[in-house]
Amino acid sequence: MRICADVRSALRPAVVLLVIAAVPALVAAWWLPRPAGQEGLATPTALSVAAAQALAARQAVLWVDARDAAAHAAGTVPGAVPLRHDAWETLLPGFVDAWQPGQTVVVFCDGGGCAAARSVAQRLQRELGLADVTYLDGGWAAWKAAP
Amino acid sequence: MEGGSVTGWHLVAWILRLSAAGLFAYAGYAKVLDPTTFAAELDNYRLLPAGWSGPLSLYLPWLELTCATALFVPAVRRGAWLLLAALGFGFVGFVVSAWIRGLDITCGCFGPGGARPIDLLTVTRTTAVLALGLTGYAIDRPRVERS
Numbered sequence: 001m002r003i004c005a006d007v008r009s010a011l012r013p014a015v016v017l018l019v020i021a022a023v024p025a026l027v028a029a030w031w032l033p034r035p036a037g038q039e040g041l042a043t044p045t046a047l048s049v050a051a052a053q054a055l056a057a058r059q060a061v062l063w064v065d066a067r068d069a070a071a072h073a074a075g076t077v078p079g080a081v082p083l084r085h086d087a088w089e090t091l092l093p094g095f096v097d098a099w100q101p102g103q104t105v106v107v108f109c110d111g112g113g114c115a116a117a118r119s120v121a122q123r124l125q126r127e128l129g130l131a132d133v134t135y136l137d138g139g140w141a142a143w144k145a146a147p
Numbered sequence: 148m149e150g151g152s153v154t155g156w157h158l159v160a161w162i163l164r165l166s167a168a169g170l171f172a173y174a175g176y177a178k179v180l181d182p183t184t185f186a187a188e189l190d191n192y193r194l195l196p197a198g199w200s201g202p203l204s205l206y207l208p209w210l211e212l213t214c215a216t217a218l219f220v221p222a223v224r225r226g227a228w229l230l231l232a233a234l235g236f237g238f239v240g241f242v243v244s245a246w247i248r249g250l251d252i253t254c255g256c257f258g259p260g261g262a263r264p265i266d267l268l269t270v271t272r273t274t275a276v277l278a279l280g281l282t283g284y285a286i287d288r289p290r291v292e293r294s
Contacts, residue, residue, distance in 0.1 A: 010284075013217075013226025021213040025206040028182070085193070088251040089264055119193060126187045 044107075044121035046137040049146040052106050062099055066109040066120040067140065077108065077143060083120060096128075105133040111141030160287040164224075167231055167279050168215040175211030177258025182208070188255030192241050210234070221289075228284035235277030242273045 047055070055061055063080035065072045072082045081098045083091045099105070105124060109117040117135040124133050136143065178185045186204035189195060195203070210230065217227035238256065245252060245265050254269050 007229065010225035010229040013223035014229045015226070017213050017217050017223055017226050017230055018210070021206065021210040024212075025209040028179070028209070029202075029205050085191075086249040086251050090251065123187075123191065126190065 044118060044125065045134050046118075047106060047134045048137050049142045052134075052136055053146070055104060055106075060100060060103045062095075062103045062105050064095065064105055064107040064120065064124075065140075066107050066116045071110070071140070076140070080108075083107075083124075084116065085120065085123070088123075095124075099130075103132070105130060106136055107133065108136035108139045108143065111139035156286070163279070163283045163287055164218045167228075167283055168218045170215075170276065170279070171211040171231060171234075172215040174257050175208040175215065177208075178204070178255075179208035179212065181258060185255055185258065188253060191250065191252040191255075192245050193250070194241060194244060207234075218283075225284075225288065228280065228287060232277070232280035232284045235273075235280040238273050239270075239277050242270055246270050 052061070063077040065076045065080040065082045066084045067076075067082075068084065069082065069087075072080075076082075081091075081095050083095045105121070107117040107121045107124070109120075117139060121133045121135045124130050138145075182201075182204040185208070186200040189200040189204055211234070214227040214230050214234075217223045220227075242254060242256075242265055246267075246269070251264050254265055254273075256269075256273065
């Protein structure tokens with residue numbers, strides 16, 4: 001009870017500080033460029049297997065495998081480079097070596113609504129400033145099932 | 148309470164205030180200069196709902212700076228300690244979560260430039276920050292000097 005009363009007594013000045021901190025934050029939001037690197041970068045879009053194959057037939061595509069190492073070793077899209085969150089710093093140099101200007105990057109993972117492919121695609125946009133990044137709808141499962 | 152004890156508490160309280168203020172002022176200043184990178188680092192934890200990292204990347208550094216300053220303003224000091232302890236809990240939650248999930252990401256705790264991925268040292272350091280906030284909240288309170 002005493003602890004609760006103690007915290008309650010500190011809550012009012014805490015709220016005051018929360019409000020005070022919001023003032024310069026709002027000013028910064030007004031003056032600074034938009035955060036999160038969203039300027040000029042589109043949200044990664046999903047690409048069907050058929051569309052991805054058609055794209056690969058027309059232009060250079062860099063496939064990025066966001067699945068775990070075992071799945072990647074067991075089989076992947078020809079030429080795909082591995083890149084995933086749990087080994088980002090280790091695998092990123094391999095991606096950078098493989099990537100060529102003008103290439104469309106297509107990230108894929110296991111299948112279904114695979115969030116890893118989307119988040120890896122977003123991270124590539126944010127951290128490397130790549131605009132032409134998309135992810136494969138249906139992932140590896142859809143790729144294997146495609147004719 | 149004897150005058151000597153009060154002096155001793157004052158000394159401990161001042162050490163805690165200076166330590167926490169220096170730490171959070173440095174952390175806030177480092178991040179306030181580059182909210183875009185901080186937003187990306189927040190996103191890398193993959194814990195926040197979409198769209199939260201941008202506003203948080205603008206607000207959190209200013210909150211840290213405000214709390215660091217407020218530690219030297221008696222009227223709001225208890226609120227500042229409460230917020231710093233709460234921030235400490237949040238930081239520990241994020242860092243431990245990333246560590247458990249094996250995410251190969253940088254902490255983002257002290258602004259951009261920390262290339263070291265989250266590891267046991269990061270977890271220990273963040274826990275120490277939480278301990279500092281809790282200790283400050285527990286110890287640094289108004290004391291009545293009796294004659």
